[in-house]
Amino acid sequence: MAKKKEATIEDKLRALYDLQLIDSRIDQIRNVRGELPLEVQDLEDEVLGLKTRMDKLKTDVETINYEIGAKKNLIEEAKALIKKYAEQQKNVRNSREFNSLSKEVEYQELEIQLAEKNIKEFKAQIEQKKQVISQTKEHLSERESHLKHKKGELNDILAETEKEEEVLIEKSAEFKGNIEERLVKAYDRIRTNVKNGLAVVPIERGASGGSFFTIPPQVQVEIASRKKIVTDEHSGRILVDPTLAEEEIEKMEKLFAKYSK
Template sequence: MAKKAEASVEDRLRALYDLQLIDSRIDEIRNLRGELPLEVQDLEDEVEGLNTRLEKMGTSLELIDNDIKSKKNLIEEANALIKKYSEQQKNVRNNREYNSLTKEVEFQELEIQLADKHIKEFRVQIEQKKEVVTETKDRLKERKSHLKHKRGELDAILSETQKEEDALLGKSEDFQKKLDERLVNAYMRIRNNVKNGLAVVPIERGASGGSFFTIPPQVQVEIASRKKVITDEHSGRILVDAELAEQEQEKMKKMFAKL
């Protein structure tokens, strides 16, 4: 079986620059979305947090309400005991029994006072928590409205660009397969180390694209010969000649138009 012919350096340079053009277009699409996905995520997290806070507040208010009911039941029981002990005092046989019943009555009266005190404290807590609930609901309403607006913006951009981005991601994978793994890894490493994601750039006016550092004439000749992969000694980017870049830009422009 005949061995598959290895791609020439020029073929690899063209595939590399095509990959760069595809990835740069993906970058443009994602930059168009900007910080919107993060903003939407932050708003969703905040809305979820506010809902959780309201749920906890609701549970807390229920517990306080149950505490108030419990204290009211205690007061009712204490009043019933006071009535019972007061009736018993009418039929005592000696002062010891009378004093004992009097102490029981006084104890129940103290229980009632303490329960009343707790009920007042609980009601203050309820009012404070209700204020927080009102503020939280207002905040939640405002955040939900903002989230709806931001989601609308993001959805509009996604509906315009998602199909193209998905197609471009597929093309990016296809073009990576045309290159050997070592070259792809080098490309990715350079791309991740530069702000604008440009790992492959053409020579423009004697300098590497986006740079002010002049490329020596002899190196420019070597780049134009397309016999080996050459990197810029200053930026580390892979360099291609302007003619190759122009040809590939035109080719990829037609491909992008069909996506």
């Protein structure tokens, strides 16, 4: 059985840069999606909160209407008692009984007055709550419309990119599996520590890609020789020469074009 050919430094650099191109493509897809998933989630939470508020307000109105009904019943009962006491007053034997019944009548009249006052207050509460319900309903309708629009945007983007992203995530894992562990760990560490996620960059106009720090000519020659993995002393990024970068970009763009169909 033929012995597997050991990867050269150039092979490792190409593999690392290919991995970077795949991961950058995934980053690009996620950037296009941007904050939309969070926006949709926030809007869903807001709509749910407004619906919960509407339900509570409606329950409050039902409860107040029940209280109004109870007060109306109390008024009817009080009126019936007043009528009863008035009839009884016609048949009293002495002033003490008459006065006692008069106090009962007076008490029931006060009960009626208090109940009518409560009903008036309850009706005012209902009007106030109905106004809030109307405002909340209007706000809910606007938020639901906005949510529908944002969901549509998100679904369109997902439809365009979800499949490609899934394939690229698998490819990223596959490429990592073909690179020695220590280099993958270094790559992941650098990628985590830099803002734009670029762990492997080509030299551009004599400087590290995305940086303004010039690479000394002798180091540029060393990078171009592809005999050693060189990192930028300022950013820690792994450096590749422009020719290698162009070759791998051309190769990987063909791959991306196939996945994005």
